[in-house]
Amino acid sequence: MSNWNLVRYSRSCISRFKNPHQKNFFSFCTSINEEGRTAPVRPGPPPVRVALTESAGRGVFATRRIGAGELLHTAKPLVSHPASLSTLQRVCCFCLRKLGNRNVSFCSEECEERAKAFYGVETKADWSAYDDYCRSNGLKYPLLVKRFACMVILGSVSADLLDILQPSSLSPQMISEMEKGFNLLKSAFKEANVADEKMACCFSLTFKVLTKQWYTGVLARIRINAFRIELAGEPYEDLFLAAAASVEAEAAVGNAVYMLPSFYNHDCDPNAHILWIENANAKLTALCDVEAGEELRICYIDASMNHDARQAFLSQGFGFQCNCLRKTSNHNLDEGGGICEEIPSILKGIDVEDIGFLNTKIGARTVRDQRLQVIIRVGFQESNQCKMNDGQCTTVGDECG
Numbered sequence: 495m496s497n498w499n500l501v502r503y504s505r506s507c508i509s510r511f512k513n514p515h516q517k518n519f520f521s522f523c524t525s526i527n528e529e530g531r532t533a534p535v536r537p538g539p540p541p542v543r544v545a546l547t548e549s550a551g552r553g554v555f556a557t558r559r560i561g562a563g564e565l566l567h568t569a570k571p572l573v574s575h576p577a578s579l580s581t582l583q584r585v586c587c588f589c590l591r592k593l594g595n596r597n598v599s600f601c602s603e604e605c606e607e608r609a610k611a612f613y614g615v616e617t618k619a620d621w622s623a624y625d626d627y628c629r630s631n632g633l634k635y636p637l638l639v640k641r642f643a644c645m646v647i648l649g650s651v652s653a654d655l656l657d658i659l660q661p662s663s664l665s666p667q668m669i670s671e672m673e674k675g676f677n678l679l680k681s682a683f684k685e686a687n688v689a690d691e692k693m694a695c696c697f698s699l700t701f702k703v704l705t706k707q708w709y710t711g712v713l714a715r716i717r718i719n720a721f722r723i724e725l726a727g728e729p730y731e732d733l734f735l736a737a738a739a740s741v742e743a744e745a746a747v748g749n750a751v752y753m754l755p756s757f758y759n760h761d762c763d764p765n766a767h768i769l770w771i772e773n774a775n776a777k778l779t780a781l782c783d784v785e786a787g788e789e790l791r792i793c794y795i796d797a798s799m800n801h802d803a804r805q806a807f808l809s810q811g812f813g814f815q816c817n818c819l820r821k822t823s824n825h826n827l828d829e830g831g832g833i834c835e836e837i838p839s840i841l842k843g844i845d846v847e848d849i850g851f852l853n854t855k856i857g858a859r860t861v862r863d864q865r866l867q868v869i870i871r872v873g874f875q876e877s878n879q880c881k882m883n884d885g886q887c888t889t890v891g892d893e894c895g
């Protein structure tokens with residue numbers, strides 16, 4: 495496929511995504527016009543394009559010189575979901591903004607309105623068996639599929655919306671596990687259908703589209719392309735607390751899949767990163783100066799791990815061996831912080847699904863923040879997942895390895 499085809503391909507996918515609830519793929523900003531009114535302004539196109547790389551499929555390339563720290567583009571989720579069923583009460587059901595102690599489902603009327611893309615069906619069905627299945631197996635991606643299916647049923651998105659994204663390869667065992675989830679999803683919809691006659695025509699159409707093959711295909715894409723979202727909106731002084739919380743695992747507000755961000759390839763020494771300030775709307779920024787034509791890559795994994803651990807994560811979670819230039823643990827990112835050579839041991843207790851969690855959670859932030867990196871190392875050590883300096887590395891700032 496030529497680069498030209500790919501550019502057209504991604505455009506056609508953007509137009510396919512148009513739906514009443516999420517009007518624009520790239521976000522709009524506003525400005526004050528001469529009469530003093532707020533007017534929507536469409537920013538110029540983002541300085542990136544999707545094209546074929548030599549060895550990593552499609553990738554995102556700079557179309558002009560980009561300065562360090564520059565915003566590349568923003569991205570709204572195609573589908574998002576609170577991190578877990580317990581998080582549901584703590585974050586906005588639509589945008590994942592933290593709700594504080596308010597006993598509400600949405601942070602604003604706008605989110606409530608936008609949630610109509612799925613909410614009517616999501617709240618109608620009895621999800622107890624499906625949710626139990628997710629909880630007991632520690633799965634979060636089926637929650638994204640559930641929401642996506644509700645959007646399809648309501649006609650908010652097309653069932654093939656995610657087809658353009660790269661799927662992970664699935665073993666027969668993984669497929670049969672997923673089939674359990676599919677059957678539970680289907681029976682939840684079937685019961686809701688029986689209970690609500692008004693929904694009957696939507697459901698009967700949907701059952702033809704939402705097949706077992708559809709379910710596994712969507713999950714296969716979500717596995718590779720979903721981001722775990724942690725908000726970076728906390729004030730800097732809270733960073734230590736935030737890092738400690740992230741080691742304890744409940745720091746994420748949710749998971750989401752985006753279109754353009756899904757085309758960013760991985761590099762252990764990335765030149766771009768993705769972050770979330772206050773809700774699930776993502777910002778992609780350049781970490782350093784990037785020349786026109788250069789590929790922009792983000793880090794999928796915890797950048798502070800050593801070479802072998804990085805390779806293990808990438809191979810297990812994403813199915814590739816990284817051939818980036820950062821071969822050893824002592825290159826670049828490791829300056830001053832030291833890298834724990836035993837981190838591979840943490841792989842033992844980690845579900846493959848959690849790999850996405852480690853990448854976005856720690857990856858981008860460790861690269862930029864040495865203090866955070868140190869805390870995360872201490873966190874690993876405290877949870878007995880990693881023995882740094884033979885278990886002596888207990889204070890922040892200790893060198894390791």
Ligand SMILES: C[S@@+](CC[C@H](N)C(=O)[O-])C[C@H]1O[C@@H](n2cnc3c(N)ncnc32)[C@H](O)[C@@H]1O
Pocket residue numbers: 549550551552553659660718719756757758759760761812813814815816817818
């Ligand atoms: C989120 S997708 C990135 C976009 C993808 N290249 C595509 O064509 O849609 C992740 C997949 O891209 C490929 N990939 C990403 N980074 C890579 C790298 N550094 N080396 C080789 N393959 C990579 C792997 O197949 C990985 O599973």
